Amino acid sequence: MKSTVDYSLLLEKIKGTELEPWLAVLPAQLDEKLYNTNHGDLSAWEAVLELLPAVKPESVDFSAGTIKIGCGGQLDDELRLEIKNNLKLLMPWRKGPFDLFGIHIDTEWRSDWKWDRLEKHLSPLNGRKVLDVGCGNGYHLWRMAAHDPELLIGVDPGLKYVYQFEIMRRYISKVRQDEVAFVLPFGIEDVPQLKAFDTVFSMGVFYHRRSPIDHLMDLRHCCRSGGELVLETLIIDGDEGEALLPEDRYAQMRNVWFLPSVATLVAWMKRCGYQDIKVVDVSVTTTEEQRSTDWMQFHSLEQFLDADDHTKTVEGYPAPKRVVIIAEAP
Numbered sequence: 001m002k003s004t005v006d007y008s009l010l011l012e013k014i015k016g017t018e019l020e021p022w023l024a025v026l027p028a029q030l031d032e033k034l035y036n037t038n039h040g041d042l043s044a045w046e047a048v049l050e051l052l053p054a055v056k057p058e059s060v061d062f063s064a065g066t067i068k069i070g071c072g073g074q075l076d077d078e079l080r081l082e083i084k085n086n087l088k089l090l091m092p093w094r095k096g097p098f099d100l101f102g103i104h105i106d107t108e109w110r111s112d113w114k115w116d117r118l119e120k121h122l123s124p125l126n127g128r129k130v131l132d133v134g135c136g137n138g139y140h141l142w143r144m145a146a147h148d149p150e151l152l153i154g155v156d157p158g159l160k161y162v163y164q165f166e167i168m169r170r171y172i173s174k175v176r177q178d179e180v181a182f183v184l185p186f187g188i189e190d191v192p193q194l195k196a197f198d199t200v201f202s203m204g205v206f207y208h209r210r211s212p213i214d215h216l217m218d219l220r221h222c223c224r225s226g227g228e229l230v231l232e233t234l235i236i237d238g239d240e241g242e243a244l245l246p247e248d249r250y251a252q253m254r255n256v257w258f259l260p261s262v263a264t265l266v267a268w269m270k271r272c273g274y275q276d277i278k279v280v281d282v283s284v285t286t287t288e289e290q291r292s293t294d295w296m297q298f299h300s301l302e303q304f305l306d307a308d309d310h311t312k313t314v315e316g317y318p319a320p321k322r323v324v325i326i327a328e329a330p
Helices: 008-014 020-024 026-035 042-050 077-090 111-121 139-145 159-172 212-222 262-271
Strands: 067-069 098-100 103-105 129-133 151-155 181-184 197-203 223-235 275-284 309-313 321-328
Touching (some): 008 020, 008 151, 020 026, 042 077, 042 159, 067 139, 067 159, 077 103, 077 159, 098 159, 111 139, 111 223, 111 321, 129 212, 139 151, 139 159, 139 181, 197 212, 212 223, 212 262, 223 262, 262 275, 262 321
Parallel strands (some): 067 098, 129 151, 129 197
Antiparallel strands (some): 098 103, 223 321, 275 321
16 A cells, blocks of 8 residues: 655755755655555554544644644534544554644653753754654654744654654644645664754664664764754763663663763763763653553553662663753764
8 A cells, every 4th residue: 555645845845955965865765665665554544644534723833832733622522532533543652742623642751841851952943954863753843843944854763653743744734834844754874964954853762773873973964064963862870981781671672772871971972073062951751751641551661660669670770861962063
C-alpha cells in the first residue's frame, strides 16, 4: 500500500535554500522509507487519516503547553467518540499533550515541561531553518512554530510518528496557510551534512547512539557555522572523565549506551569544536513527567524505578536525570 502523506510542499520550500542539494536524493529516500514500505500497519494508519472528518477548526493554538486544535463544541458526541477511537489506533502516544476538538490526548511524556525548561534560553527562532533529530510525533515542532521560523524539519525513524503528526498537520493547515513543519521517517544518517540549519535540536537521542562523539559531529555538520545546537540527554553525577556504560539495560531500555557526567559531556563537545557551551538546565525526571496513561498503556518510568528507592533504576543505576546544553557550532 502506498502512503498518502505528501511532501511536495517541503520539496518546494527547500528549493533555493542551502538545503537544495538534498533534492538530488530526498525523493528517493522518501520512496524507500515511506512510499514503498511494506509496513504491516500502514493500511490501518491510512484508514485513520481517511476517516478524519473534514472540519475546519475554529482556532489552533500551539503557544502554550497543550497543542489545541478546534474546540469540543464543533463536533457532536458521537463523532468525537469515533475520532477518539481512531486516534487510539495510533497508540502509543508518547509526546504531547494535544487537544483535538476537545479530545485530550494525555501522552506518556509531559513534553511541555521540557520545552518550558529550555525555551527561554534559545536564540530567537523567527526566520530560522530548524532540524529536530528524534522529533517523535512533532510536538516540539509545533511549539517552535509559534516563533515564526522559516522551516522546521523533524526526523524520526518511527513511521507511526509521521501519521500522528499528519493528523495534527491536516487540521492545522486548514487554519494556518503558512505550513513550515514537516516530519520525515528518517534517522540523522539520512540528513545530508550541508551545514544548512540555523538551529539543531537533539533531545532524548544522544544516549541511544553507540558513538556519542560521532553523533556530536553529525549534529555539527548539520548546523551552519555560528548556528545553535540544543542537546538534551541523560547524565549521571560525577567529575570530568566519568560516564556510565550500562552492562545490559538501563531503566529497562536495551539501547542505552553512554550516560556521561555533565563535565564529561562538555569536554566531549569542546573536543568536537563546539563553542560558548552553556548548561542551562539539569532536572531529575519524575513519574509525573513520564508515566503510563490511557494513551500510552505500556510500562513507564514508575515501573522502571526501584520500587523501594526511586533514586535508582530497577537495575540499580542512578535514576534518570537530564541536562540541557546549548552551544554554538564552529
